[in-house]
Amino acid sequence: MDNEQETVVLQRRAIRAREDIPAGAALSEDMLISLRPCPTDALPPYRLGELLAKTATRDIPAGDVVRREDVS
Numbered sequence: 001m002d003n004e005q006e007t008v009v010l011q012r013r014a015i016r017a018r019e020d021i022p023a024g025a026a027l028s029e030d031m032l033i034s035l036r037p038c039p040t041d042a043l044p045p046y047r048l049g050e051l052l053a054k055t056a057t058r059d060i061p062a063g064d065v066v067r068r069e070d071v072s
Contacts, residue, residue: 011036012036012037012038012044013034013035013036013038013044013045014034014035014036014037014038014039014042014043014044014045014065015032015033015034015042015043015044015045015047015048015051015065015066016032016033016034016035016063016064016065016066017031017032017033017060017061017062017063017064017066018030018031018032018033018062019031019062020059020060020061020062021056021059021060021066022056022059023056023057023058023059024055024056025055025056026053026054026055026056027051027052027053027054027055027056027066027071028052028053029048029052032048032051032066034048035063039065041065041067042065042066042067043065043066043067043068050068051066051068051071054071054072055071055072056070056071057069057070057071057072058070
């Protein structure tokens with residue numbers, strides 16, 4: 001429905017940094033948390049595995065969305 005499309009960003013969760021993550025750090029599950037809202041370019045919680053054991057390519061502040069391009 002149209003009204004649901006407008007609120008999808010607010011209703012869904014995105015993978016975010018639980019703590020400040022410095023560039024070069026290997027990501028682990030305890031460093032990440034799933035919170036609302038979920039911007040359209042953010043990763044949903046079911047894609048967490050794509051980030052684990054990857055290296056952060058930028059400093060990621062606590063609470064910031066972690067995107068696929070933020071890791072290598």
